Amino acid sequence: MKYDIYYHENCLDGTVSAAVLKYFLNLRGDDFARYIPLQHPVDKNWWKGEKLKKTSAIVDILYHPGAKIWFDHHDTTFIDSEWAGSYKPAGKNLDDAKLHVFDPARPSCAGLILSSLSGAARSKIPARLREMTKWSDILDRVNPKQISVKDLLELKYPALKIGFFLDNENNISRSRQKQLINTLSKKSLADAVDLPWVKKGFLTCKKKFDESLQKMKEKLEIRGNTIFIENLERKLIGIRFAPYYFYTKANYSVRLVRHGKNFILAVGVNPWNSPKKPAEIGWFLEKNYGGGGHAYVGSAPFGSEEQARKALPDLLKYLNEHA
Ligand SMILES: [Mn+2]
Known part of the structure; x- marks a missing residue:
């Protein structure tokens, strides 16, 4: 089956969530078809009226009852009381007709996906997926016990580089986003940083950030x-x-x-x-x-x-x- 994937773009967690889901879909011979990146604030009228394809998946962004697969952890995920009222947790794994999982207590959506999938899928989680999910957990709601402000700003680790680049570069083409998600689903964070356009984009952002830090002190x-x-x-x-x-x-x-x-x-x-x-x-x-x-x-x-x-x-x- 081919899924339309709706995900939170400009966000490490949204990107890793899509990559993690893709990994598990690929294991069963499924894949993504269309990539539909969304940003906050999503136009609620458009979302309410959007007719989703039967095989659609949504990660790290607004609830839609028409999705076959939906994972989110944002407490503002329901656009109105009607959808908030109609939501019911559904499914345990990818074989279920409907898999809808919401947990606002989770620091990241990628972590939610990884811990929700049960059975066979669970035993097949590669270390690199656990690693990127751990970073999603640390960074999506910055966990002060796991990272210092100094480490966060020094941007030394691959996850920090990718996250910073995604946060600050608003015009990444859809085909590049797709390439990044594909790379993360098959390889490591370090491999994703090595994509030439990620490397170049990060360095441009980093230079601007270093200049910003100087100005910030005065402002x-x-x-x-x-x-x-x-x-x-x-x-x-x-x-x-x-x-x-x-x-x-x-x-x-x-x-x-x-x-x-x-x-x-x-x-x-x-x-x-x-x-x-x-x-x-x-x-x-x-x-x-x-x-x-x-x-x-x-x-x-x-x-x-x-x-x-x-x-x-x-x-x-x-x-x-x-x-
Ligand atoms: Mn998130």
Whole structure:
């Protein structure tokens, strides 16, 4: 059987998830047909109306009842209450008519896939797949016990290189994404880094990042327990975690960025110095500004820079109350 594969692009976990699933499908003589990369935020109206082929698979992105195979761990995976209500866990392995698995407690979708498959498939997991899945687990919700901010930013390991490149390069063609997924399903992370366009793309990103780190030092503003950084012209890359390298004591960071017409306040908890009772970021942004996210990370869109800046004092006050 040939599956249409929908996956989270620009994301190490989304890419590894697709590769892991492909590996298991290949074992039984199946494969992917069309590759359909998706990015957050997915247009919900389009998704609701999308008629999936009978043999479709979705990994690391929004639930769709029409999929034969679906794995996800995002707690915002259901686009409305109708689909949230109709979802039922289904299946145990790839032979089942329907295999729908959701676990928001899982740090990565690739890890969820690997641990969900039972029976014969389980005994055939090669070490290289376990290795890339371990990295997905460490990086998708940065696990402070398994990686330091210094290691994360030094980008020495293949998984970090690929993840950083995917995070920061928005225009990877579909055929290259397909090649990367194929390589990961058959070979190791190190082999994937050796693909000429990955190697070159990473080096370009890395150079920009090194320049960003220099500029970042001057642009960071400390507001109590929170780092504020403005990146409206998108001259800086890699600013999600780098601020904590310069200011390890911060509990949170707030970034002001631009996304097309929208001005976005993006907020996150410092994984290496999270308060005992952290702020509920997604909830606060949803309630006050129509944004959303998880407990530890979220964002809210504003129609103008002025509106975003106006929201800032209250947001900072809330974060500073949760130290
Ligand atoms: Mn993920």
